[in-house]
Amino acid sequence: MARAPARPAGTVLIFSGTDDLAVLALAVLIDLTLGEPPMWAHPTVWMGRHIKFVERWVPKKGLLGLVGGLSIAMTMPTIWGGDAFLVAFWLQEIHSVVYIVVAAFLLKTTFSVRLLHREAALIRGHLDRGDMETVRGRMPSLVSRDPSSLTADQATAATVESVSENINDSFLAPWLFFAFFGLPGAFAFRMINTLDSMIGYRGVYEYVGKASAKLDDLVNLIPARLAGFLLVVASGFLPGQKISRAWSIMWRHHSRTQSPNAGWTMAGMAGALGVQLQKDDPELGYQLGEPDRDIEPKDITRTIQSMYLVGFFGLIIAFAVIYVRGSLV
Template sequence: MFVLLAFLSLLVELGLGYPDRLVRAIGHPVVWIGHLISFLDRHLNRATHSDIQRRISGVVALVVLVGVPATIALILSLLLSPLPFGIILVAIVGSSLLAQRSLASHVKAVADALDQGGLAAGRRAVSMIVGRDPDQLDEAAVCRAAIESLSENFSDGIVAPAFWLGVGGLVGGVAYKAANTADSMIGHRTPRHEAFGWAAARFDDLVNLPASRLTGLLLVAAAVLVPGADPANAWRTVRRDAGKHRSPNAGWPEAAMAGALGLALAGPRVYGGVLVDDHTMGNGRREATAEDIRRALKLFWTADLIMVAGFGLIAAVVALA
């Protein structure tokens, strides 16, 4: 049942996305979770506390911000599932945890902006999806940033929530989304969140382990089907470089994407004025272009459809067993 839920949620999000009218009317689950995280950050993360106290408060915050949305998801599941077409209703809710359409749209916007408005427009577009300083980026760096964001967010924003929907139903998907949102908001190594966000960052690393590996494999498989992509080099790059990334998870999709497209991604980057010296994924070209962004999108969509088909096949096998 949970695998079928993940499959249906993916189909709903592919077809409908999360309509802007709905965002204006009621907001979005990630925004609601973000409000809860901000509330806990304001009230539990006090500058007068020691690092140990902040770590303990961070653990308490993590339990609350995962537990509260998960409990709401459980209640929704119990209320909706017995209704006629109940699993469709739950899948509509579950689709809000996925970002296939919006991720592709935001990344495509970077390529379009570069083609139509040049570097300044490309910088503005890429600033919507990455945290690094856009003014520090030349055109190739803008393109690499968009492709890296596509790779990492394919894992965090699509494969991982689909995986946890398949494992734990709506409760699993919502719990994952809450943990991932917490990491994005308080999991950074800043003076304010170094201690308080420690639990959120480590928990997010843990729950993303299976999906990041699966994402890398999906991109390697997709490279077999996409003209011009190199599946053998994608696999070699994953084996050689993925474990060298500063993130225990981001290296898998970034290395697979870099190897498949013949690029060199990651490497030194500037975030908030601070240089982060990361290992390079891949040994291809650093001079990425808008056309490379579009090639990356083809690889993404192929990998995504392989995943959707995989969930559908597993659901069918389970139903027939």
């Protein structure tokens, strides 16, 4: 009997559909069962340290700040994506099983479902017990606003906002970048997103962070809109949510947020639940939704349910992209 030809080695394997299907499936399983690696071993933590080291040497104002910021936005994702490419190539040269296992652990560090669920569920539990001191203490893990004066309703709304917004950043977009571009794509995306979260805002980083913020907006244009659409679809399957209202509010209110991307899932969630999500800020404030009831802690659980169903739909899409990508190589 003739032996089957050996699978070709080299860069083509970085886009192997069969291997990457297994990598993504195993990475999701690792996330749901084991959660986050320790801080000292977490590549996203290393990215943050890399950013802090580099940005301290870059001018913060004027033209030099803009040029320096553009350099950071272009080179750092390239470095991390390039390193991921080399690691993936090396692992595949050893054995496909080695690649699948190690790449799955690496890919897992670029996204998180379990952590987002855990933080939101903890806040829901403390809200149910009326422990606002603990709620306010935990809020910085989800939101950037000052939690010191938040009421129970405001904390609930902020948690719903954070979970719905992070559906894209926390897992859907990394999965899609992995599906299209392999491990290098996932790591490049995570660096872009980390740059935006660390220096992509006004104030001291007004100039040096502008390119990073714009790049993050750009790479999330499609994933964020897909996330919003999937959230609307999910609302048709979940109790206490309405698909027609989710679609209507998402379409009409998504542009009310300063970010061109965050409003899609946040407005969709507000519509699905029939509540109002708002941020009181002279410059960054918004109101999403046309409420027919007051928000309640149970809405956090409903949002988590939406998150998981969107994740399920997103995985199906990512698996399909990987399969097609692999068949074309």
